[in-house]
Amino acid sequence: MLTIEHLSKSFGGVHAVQDVSFTAREGAIHSVIGPNGAGKTTLFNLVSGIYAPTSGRIMLNGEDVAGLAPDALARRGLSRTFQNLQVCMNMTAIDNVMVGAHLRLNQNLFASMLRLPAVRRMDVQCRAEAARLMEFVGVGAYKDADAGQMPYGALKRLEIARALAASPKILLLDEPAAGLNHTETGEIEELIRKIAQSGVTVLLVEHDMKLVMNLSEHILVLDYGKTLAVGTGAEVRANPDVIAAYLGAPA
Numbered sequence: 437m438l439t440i441e442h443l444s445k446s447f448g449g450v451h452a453v454q455d456v457s458f459t460a461r462e463g464a465i466h467s468v469i470g471p472n473g474a475g476k477t478t479l480f481n482l483v484s485g486i487y488a489p490t491s492g493r494i495m496l497n498g499e500d501v502a503g504l505a506p507d508a509l510a511r512r513g514l515s516r517t518f519q520n521l522q523v524c525m526n527m528t529a530i531d532n533v534m535v536g537a538h539l540r541l542n543q544n545l546f547a548s549m550l551r552l553p554a555v556r557r558m559d560v561q562c563r564a565e566a567a568r569l570m571e572f573v574g575v576g577a578y579k580d581a582d583a584g585q586m587p588y589g590a591l592k593r594l595e596i597a598r599a600l601a602a603s604p605k606i607l608l609l610d611e612p613a614a615g616l617n618h619t620e621t622g623e624i625e626e627l628i629r630k631i632a633q634s635g636v637t638v639l640l641v642e643h644d645m646k647l648v649m650n651l652s653e654h655i656l657v658l659d660y661g662k663t664l665a666v667g668t669g670a671e672v673r674a675n676p677d678v679i680a681a682y683l684g685a686p687a
């Protein structure tokens with residue numbers, strides 16, 4: 437479904453991602469881990485169309501999508517969340533989720549301005565779907581709330597609902613547990629599992645190792661922009677290079 441081939445990205449003299457290859461299996465949960473500055477965010481930004489690669493290919497369902505903009509990728513079934521919340525606080529929670537659906541829907545501006553019946557019907561459907569997704573991620577109680585009234589943990593879930601509103605086949609989650617307490621992290625773990633069980637391929641960047649190890653079928657470890665190790669949780673945990681990179685000691 438998603439294959440990254442020899443992907444590299446440099447910023448001037450900084451080689452943030454160097455010759456990274458990776459394949460995501462449909463319906464599975466994959467994680468990208470590595471010490472600070474390893475290149476995880478850059479890799480996510482490449483895959484989600486925020487950066488164009490310096491070299492390499494990003495194949496999504498057989499098409500090279502490297503350099504396509506995020507909205508073009510959303511229409512091809514790839515959406516993401518952000519490490520720092522990208523929720524509009526002056527909008528209602530449900531309107532935030534509906535923004536995600538509009539990435540996918542091909543709305544004619546003229547028809548929208550005239551509020552034609554077909555547009556109104558689509559709006560009603562879109563709102564119902566957004567409400568369903570809010571229930572799915574566990575923030576159904578905030579359907580009528582302004583986003584600004586929601587606690588941080590609920591906003592993290594709201595952002596996931598917005599990404600799901602684009603009906604992705606592959607979902608990139610950038611540090612979904614950042615800033616969450618132990619209980620909330622456990623709940624996010626359950627939610628991510630539920631998303632994968634619904635058939636969505638998940639790609640995760642996360643610093644919480646327990647969450648990564650509990651969830652991931654496959655892990656890519658980056659260090660200084662390069663692939664340090666790949667494998668299952670047990671494999672990467674036992675890898676002396678990975679241990680050295682995290683502890684800062686020679687293997």
Ligand SMILES: Nc1ncnc2c1ncn2[C@@H]1O[C@H](COP(=O)(O)OP(=O)(O)OP(=O)(O)O)[C@@H](O)[C@H]1O
Nearest residue numbers: 447450451452470471472473474475476477478479
């Ligand atoms: N826009 C940019 N311009 C210049 N250098 C950048 C840019 N983005 C990232 N870098 C550099 O690329 C390297 C990889 O950074 P990146 O943010 O991808 O790492 P990371 O693994 O996500 O780190 P963290 O875990 O701290 O978020 C770092 O050396 C960083 O300083």
